[in-house]
Amino acid sequence: MQRFVCDCGNVLFFESSRCLQCGEEVGYDPDAQKMVVIRPGGWGQRCGNGVQYGICNWVVPANGAAAEKAALCFSCSLNRKIPNLKEERNVRLWGRMEGAKRRLVYSLLRMGIPLASKVMDAQSGLAFDIVSAQAQPGVTMGHLNGVITVNLDEADDTYRQINREQLGESTRTLLGHFRHEIGHYFWQRWMSEAAWDDPQRLAFRERFGDEWRDYGAALSWHYQFGAPQDWADQFISGYAASHPWEDWAETWAHYLQILEGSETFEGLGLETKRIALPVVNFPVEAGQLPNSLPQDEKADKAFVTWLQGWVSLSTVLNETSLSLGQPAVYPFVISTKVAQKLRLVDHLAKVWAAGK
Numbered sequence: 001m002q003r004f005v006c007d008c009g010n011v012l013f014f015e016s017s018r019c020l021q022c023g024e025e026v027g028y029d030p031d032a033q034k035m036v037v038i039r040p041g042g043w044g045q046r047c048g049n050g051v052q053y054g055i056c057n058w059v060v061p062a063n064g065a066a067a068e069k070a071a072l073c074f075s076c077s078l079n080r081k082i083p084n085l086k087e088e089r090n091v092r093l094w095g096r097m098e099g100a101k102r103r104l105v106y107s108l109l110r111m112g113i114p115l116a117s118k119v120m121d122a123q124s125g126l127a128f129d130i131v132s133a134q135a136q137p138g139v140t141m142g143h144l145n146g147v148i149t150v151n152l153d154e155a156d157d158t159y160r161q162i163n164r165e166q167l168g169e170s171t172r173t174l175l176g177h178f179r180h181e182i183g184h185y186f187w188q189r190w191m192s193e194a195a196w197d198d199p200q201r202l203a204f205r206e207r208f209g210d211e212w213r214d215y216g217a218a219l220s221w222h223y224q225f226g227a228p229q230d231w232a233d234q235f236i237s238g239y240a241a242s243h244p245w246e247d248w249a250e251t252w253a254h255y256l257q258i259l260e261g262s263e264t265f266e267g268l269g270l271e272t273k274r275i276a277l278p279v280v281n282f283p284v285e286a287g288q289l290p291n292s293l294p295q296d297e298k299a300d301k302a303f304v305t306w307l308q309g310w311v312s313l314s315t316v317l318n319e320t321s322l323s324l325g326q327p328a329v330y331p332f333v334i335s336t337k338v339a340q341k342l343r344l345v346d347h348l349a350k351v352w353a354a355g356k
């Protein structure tokens with residue numbers, strides 16, 4: 001996340017809706033990718049979901065309509081289904097969902113990845129169904145043909161904590177869910193249509209394994225027997241070991257996490273070179289792309305430096321968290337194999353952002 005500043009010079013945060021120094025109403029403008037002051041009669045107004053339910057701080061171009069008819073921002077406009085808002089609990093949980101989703105959309109827009117809603121592009125656009133288990137019993141999180149379904153109850157801290165314990169996913173978060181599912185969406189959008197010997201597809205297979213493996217059988221196996229003992233040598237999470245598609249989604253989600261974490265540190269003025277820790281040295285191959293892709297030594301090196309920086313920063317995060325009596329917030333070890341997968345994600349995200 002970048003560091004934002006108000007017109008008055010005060011610092012603003014991504015979730016800010018008012019500046020605490022000058023008192024002006026503020027919001028995030030996804031087109032300009034910055035926080036802006038909302039002035040009466042100005043060019044922009046609050047997203048309709050912000051006006052009506054107080055759950056969104058993004059800004060849309062003013063359309064002259066009364067405030068309660070304000071248009072939805074790009075993030076909110078991606079919703080196809082939302083929960084029943086007559087229930088107060090639903091509004092509260094939905095607000096948390098949208099907060100996590102805006103952070104996802106922020107990252108994707110900032111990476112420059114072209115995004116369209118299903119309304120704009122029925123074939124390959126994106127939509128979200130935010131569904132409560134009361135309305136649809138047994139609803140689970142998932143992606144299918146550009147529609148990401150999320151279970152509203154995941155926004156309930158108690159419910160999510162139970163899942164954390166039962167599934168052994170100590171870092172289960174709403175934002176993590178969104179990042180994981182969007183990974184599936186991008187895979188389907190760019191990879192599934194490519195020829196079997198397309199260079200990107202060959203690269204995928206080399207790093208993540210055979211994508212033709214029976215998905216249903218692989219997941220049943222995983223839920224029955226769990227991940228192999230030595231999963232951390234090759235995977236970022238135990239779940240990633242279940243199938244190459246899940247490995248991709250988990251690695252993609254993890255890449256976004258590092259990207260945002262690193263940008264936040266940088267925005268707040270922390271420099272890795274000032275951290276009093278020995279640098280973790282990844283071997284050269286950690287930054288290398290599979291042979292089917294054009295090689296770029298400079299980019300490989302830049303990637304390894306970036307990743308090493310993150311390892312230092314995450315140690316600062318963990319040690320600070322432990323000092324406060326909390327568990328380590330980043331309980332991950334990045335092996336060389338995982339670094340290589342992250343490198344491929346890094347490369348493909350940039351290629352897709354460039355429209356190739």
Ligand SMILES: [Zn+2]
Pocket residue numbers: 006007008009010019020021022023024
């Ligand atoms: Zn201000």
Ligand SMILES: [Zn+2]
Pocket residue numbers: 047048049050056057058072073074075076077
């Ligand atoms: Zn909105």
Ligand SMILES: [Zn+2]
Pocket residue numbers: 180181184245246249
């Ligand atoms: Zn998945």
